Amino acid sequence: MDTAVTPNYSTQFRNIKDEVSPAEWETRLNLAACYRLTDSFGMTDLIYNHITARIPGDEEHLLINLYGLLYKEITASSLVKIDLEGNILWKPDTDYGINKSGYVIHGAIHRARPELKCVMHTHTRAGMAVCSMQCGLLPMTQTSMRFVDHLGYHDYEGPAVDLAERERLVHDLGPHDAMILRNHGLLTCGATIQQAFNTMYQLEMSCRSQVDAMAGGQQIVLPPREVIDHTANLYQPGTRRPYGVLEWHAMLRLLDAESKNSGYPPYWH
Numbered sequence: 001m002d003t004a005v006t007p008n009y010s011t012q013f014r015n016i017k018d019e020v021s022p023a024e025w026e027t028r029l030n031l032a033a034c035y036r037l038t039d040s041f042g043m044t045d046l047i048y049n050h051i052t053a054r055i056p057g058d059e060e061h062l063l064i065n066l067y068g069l070l071y072k073e074i075t076a077s078s079l080v081k082i083d084l085e086g087n088i089l090w091k092p093d094t095d096y097g098i099n100k101s102g103y104v105i106h107g108a109i110h111r112a113r114p115e116l117k118c119v120m121h122t123h124t125r126a127g128m129a130v131c132s133m134q135c136g137l138l139p140m141t142q143t144s145m146r147f148v149d150h151l152g153y154h155d156y157e158g159p160a161v162d163l164a165e166r167e168r169l170v171h172d173l174g175p176h177d178a179m180i181l182r183n184h185g186l187l188t189c190g191a192t193i194q195q196a197f198n199t200m201y202q203l204e205m206s207c208r209s210q211v212d213a214m215a216g217g218q219q220i221v222l223p224p225r226e227v228i229d230h231t232a233n234l235y236q237p238g239t240r241r242p243y244g245v246l247e248w249h250a251m252l253r254l255l256d257a258e259s260k261n262s263g264y265p266p267y268w269h
Contacts, residue, residue, distance in 0.1 A: 007095040011069060014092075015269055016077045023056040024063075028076035030193045030248075031063050031118070032267040036255050037197060038122070039071035043204055045123040046070070049185075050102035053193055054110060054117045060084055062110060064103070068096040072262065075269040084111050100161050108166030109173060109189060116177075118196035119189040126207035127186040136180060137206055139228045140213060140220050144206035146235030148228050152179035177237075178203050190244070195237065197251075198244025 017025050031053040038044055038051065047070060052062045063079040065071075080091040086103030106119045130137055136153060139145045154172040157165050173179045177199055179187045186203055190196035213220055222228070233239055259266045 008093070009068065009095060011073055011078070011094075011265075013075065013077045013094070013269075021057065024058070025076065027053050027055055027193070028063060028079050029268055031079060032074050032076045033252060033255055034118070034120075034193050034197050035065060035071045035074040036258075036267045037251050038120070038200070040254065040258060041201060041204070043122050043124050043200065044071045048099070049121050049123055050099060050106065051120045051196075052102065052106040052110065052118065055081070056117075059114065061089060062103075062106065064098055064106070066091065066094065066096040067099040067102075072264050075265050075267055077269055082107075101159060104161060104163060104166060105169060105187070108169050112170040113173075113189070115191060116189045117191055118193040119187070120196050120200045121181075121185060121187045122200065122204070123185040124204055124207070126211045127180075127204060128184070129211050130207040131180045131185060132183050137203075138210055138220065138222070139232075140222055141206065141209050142231060143202050144210065145223075145228050145231040146202060147178055147206065148232040150176050150178065150232060150236065152176045154179055154181050154184075156181070156183035191237070191242065192245065194244035194248040195242050196244070198247060202243075 031051060034051055047068055050064055052064045055061045055063060060083055062082050062084065064082055065074055066078055066080055069078065078092055080098055081089040082098065082103060083089060084107045086100065086107060088098065105121060109119050110116060137144055137147055137151060139148050152173045154169055177189050181187055186200065188196050188199040188203055190199055237243065255267060
């Protein structure tokens with residue numbers, strides 16, 4: 001007699017809006033939207049990677065995705081609440097759990113940088129290509145110049161499941177809001193979910209343009225260093241405006257339009 005229990009991998013989750021604080025629900029909405037936008041702009045890797053957000057008023061607790069859902073399946077009510085050590089404090093009624101590397105990487109950064117509210121990590125094709133190049137990210141476009149002297153590099157140590165790596169991750173990120181994980185992928189963070197997403201989008205576009213230009217086989221032209229430095233300064237959050245905030249309303253309108261015929265539950269569920 002077969003007594004094996006069939007895992008509960010249902011993605012039909014009850015809405016928990018009335019079970020959490022208004023601040024947590026707002027964070028859940030924006031984080032779920034961020035996951036959907038990451039999918040919309042082609043920055044996903046099947047069910048892998050993770051985006052975390054700190055819960056306002058509950059600074060030691062984070063929200064993270066269930067390990068097993070596509071980004072286009074993630075909703076506000078499906079997000080898991082964990083502490084900085086990766087202990088699950090609440091999750092939906094499902095046998096899906098969380099990816100250990102999610103809290104190894106994210107927990108370390110959130111603990112060391114309390115001003116950060118969101119951390120993103122991706123394995124995109126262009127990101128993996130550039131992170132494997134000895135030259136790293138080149139300041140060859142206006143978009144990539146914003147990262148000059150504002151980008152960390154972390155050498156590959158294997159899959160990020162070793163707690164001992166956390167200190168080195170934090171050290172290599174330093175004061176920056178973006179980092180290239182050598183032979184691995186990309187990481188961004190921000191004072192808001194909106195800023196972290198915008199920084200990841202710009203870093204991804206920088207990597208894509210570099211890969212495309214290098215594939216063309218022509219010599220790459222770089223501006224003078226003083227122009228590069230001036231451009232980098234103009235794109236810092238404190239110089240003109242925190243990028244990502246103004247753009248967010250348009251991003252949510254995009255998701256609203258896409259959700260109408262997607263076949264997936266809306267992110268705000």
